[in-house]
Amino acid sequence: MEKTITVLPGDGIGPEVTEAAVKVLQTIAKRYNHIFNLQYALIGGAAIDACENPLPEETVELCTQSDAVLLGAVGGPKWDQNPSHLRPEKGLLAIRKQLGLFANIRPIKAIPALLDASPLKKEIAQEVDLVIVRELTGGLYFAEPRKKTNDYALDSLVYTREEIERIVDTAFLLARSRRGKLASVDKANVLDTSKLWRQIVEEKKVGYPDVEVEHMLVDSTAMKLITKPSAFDVIVTENMFGDILSDEASVITGSLGMLPSSSTRGDGFGLYEPIHGSAPDIAGKNIANPAAAILSVAMMLRDAFQMETEASAIEGAVFSVLNDGHFTSDLQTKGKPALSTTEWTAKVLEEL
Numbered sequence: 001m002e003k004t005i006t007v008l009p010g011d012g013i014g015p016e017v018t019e020a021a022v023k024v025l026q027t028i029a030k031r032y033n034h035i036f037n038l039q040y041a042l043i044g045g046a047a048i049d050a051c052e053n054p055l056p057e058e059t060v061e062l063c064t065q066s067d068a069v070l071l072g073a074v075g076g077p078k079w080d081q082n083p084s085h086l087r088p089e090k091g092l093l094a095i096r097k098q099l100g101l102f103a104n105i106r107p108i109k110a111i112p113a114l115l116d117a118s119p120l121k122k123e124i125a126q127e128v129d130l131v132i133v134r135e136l137t138g139g140l141y142f143a144e145p146r147k148k149t150n151d152y153a154l155d156s157l158v159y160t161r162e163e164i165e166r167i168v169d170t171a172f173l174l175a176r177s178r179r180g181k182l183a184s185v186d187k188a189n190v191l192d193t194s195k196l197w198r199q200i201v202e203e204k205k206v207g208y209p210d211v212e213v214e215h216m217l218v219d220s221t222a223m224k225l226i227t228k229p230s231a232f233d234v235i236v237t238e239n240m241f242g243d244i245l246s247d248e249a250s251v252i253t254g255s256l257g258m259l260p261s262s263s264t265r266g267d268g269f270g271l272y273e274p275i276h277g278s279a280p281d282i283a284g285k286n287i288a289n290p291a292a293a294i295l296s297v298a299m300m301l302r303d304a305f306q307m308e309t310e311a312s313a314i315e316g317a318v319f320s321v322l323n324d325g326h327f328t329s330d331l332q333t334k335g336k337p338a339l340s341t342t343e344w345t346a347k348v349l350e351e352l
C-alpha cells in the first residue's frame with residue numbers, strides 16, 4: 001500500500017521520539033512492501049520560532065492532503081510567557097479543531113514487564129485493559145462566551161446533540177469490537193449538558209443491543225479507576241472529564257512514556273501521538289522513552305490503514321524488548337544500565 005503521512009515533530013523530546021517512530025515506519029515499509037511518503041511540517045513552539053504562528057496554514061494544508069498525521073509533542077518553558085495566541089498548545093487545540101478530530105482514543109492496558117512500576121497493587125494493575133473515548137472539540141475548552149477580567153471570569157460549557165451523537169456512536173462501535181461494555185461518564189446530577197448526554201446515550205443504545213451500557217458519575221468513576229480498573233472496557237465522556245480521567249488512568253501502567261493515542265473523526269483519518277508532553281527536563285539528552293511514539297505508529301497502521309499484521313508486529317517487538325529487560329531510564333532498570341532513546345529504538349528495529 002502507498003500512504004502519505006504528515007510528521008509534526010514539535011518541541012522538546014517530540015523530535016527525538018518522532019525520529020524513533022519514523023525509523024519503525026521505514027522498517028515496516030521495507031519488510032511489508034509498503035510505501036510511506038513522509039512530509040514534515042511545523043507545529044507548536046518550533047512553528048512560533050519559525051513564523052510566529054503555532055499552526056501555520058501550510059501545516060494544516062499538508063495534514064489535510066495526507067492519510068494520517070504523526071505528532072511528537074509541543075510546548076516548553078521558552079514559550080510559557082508568550083501571549084495566548086503565541087502559545088504552542090494553541091497549535092494543538094487548533095489542529096484538532098481544524099481537522100475536525102472530535103474523538104480522542106486512549107487505550108490503557110497493563111504491560112506485564114512493567115507491573116512493578118505501577119502505583120497500584122500488582123493484582124489490580126495486571127487486569128487493566130480499557131479505552132477512554134474523550135470528546136475533543138467541544139465543551140469547556142472551546143465554547144463561547146468566555147471572558148476574563150481581574151475580578152470576574154467566565155467559561156461556557158456547551159454541547160450540541162450532533163456533537164454528543166457522533167462521539168457516543170464512536171464509543172458504541174469500539175465497545176462492540178471489544179468486550180461489549182460501555183461506561184458513559186457524566187455529572188448528570190448537576191449539569192444540563194450531562195442530562196442531554198445521558199438522554200442521547202439512552203436513545204443510541206437501542207441501536208447497539210449487543211453493548212451493555214452503564215451511566216456513571218465522573219467523581220465516582222475517578223475512584224473506581226483506582227480501586228477496580230478491571231471493571232472498565234470502554235469509557236466515553238466529554239472533553240474536560242476525559243482530559244482528567246485519561247491522565248489518571250494513564251499512570252496505572254507505570255510510565256507516561258508508554259502510552260499512544262489517536263484523535264479521529266470517524267472516517268479513518270486520524271492524528272496519532274504519544275500522550276506525554278515535550279518533557280523539557282530531559283529534552284536533547286537522548287534519554288526519552290520512544291515507546292509511546294512507536295506504539296502510536298502501531299495504532300495508526302491498525303486504525304487508519306487496516307494493517308493489523310504490521311501493527312501487531314510493532315507491539316510484539318516493543319513488548320519483547322521490554323520482556324528482555326531493556327528499559328529507558330524512566331522505567332525500572334533493576335541494576336542493568338538504562339538504554340538511550342536511540343539504543344532502545346535499535347533493539348526494537350532488530351526485533352522487527
Ligand code: NAI
Pocket residue numbers: 013017072073074075076077089092256257273274275276277278279280281282287288289290292330
Ligand atoms: P510531560 O509529559 O512533558 O512530562 C512529565 C514528566 O514525565 C517529566 O518528568 C518528563 O521528563 C517525563 N516524561 C514524559 N514523557 C517521557 C518520555 N517519553 N520518556 C521519559 N520521560 C518522560 O508533561 P509536563 O512536564 O507537564 O509538560 C511539559 C510540556 O509539555 C509543557 O509545555 C506542556 O504544555 C506540554 N505538553 C504537551 C502535550 C502534547 O503535546 N500533547 C501534552 C502534555 C503536555
Ligand code: MG
Pocket residue numbers: 243244247
Ligand atoms: Mg491533558
